Amino acid sequence: MAKTTNKSRLMRISWDIQEQKNKTRSKSLQAAWAILSNEDITVQYLTRKLNGNKPVPQRALNQYALFA
Numbered sequence: 001m002a003k004t005t006n007k008s009r010l011m012r013i014s015w016d017i018q019e020q021k022n023k024t025r026s027k028s029l030q031a032a033w034a035i036l037s038n039e040d041i042t043v044q045y046l047t048r049k050l051n052g053n054k055p056v057p058q059r060a061l062n063q064y065a066l067f068a
Contacts, residue, residue: 010036040064 014032017023023031035042043064047056 006036 010029010032013035014025014028017031018025018028021028044056044061047060048054
């Protein structure tokens with residue numbers, strides 16, 4: 001069941017990338033795979049970017065563990 005869930009997340013993200021960025025199917029799958037395989041880094045990067053490059057509070061870093 002976990003594999004099916006991960007595959008469906010991968011496909012959903014890749015379809016969104018393909019639709020929004022007008023990329024080929026293979027490039028959108030590669031991008032989605034990179035996002036999903038590096039989720040922890042992606043979340044930290046986006047949090048820092050949305051905070052205007054301010055340091056991420058320790059409380060927020062501790063909450064990342066909830067999603068793992």
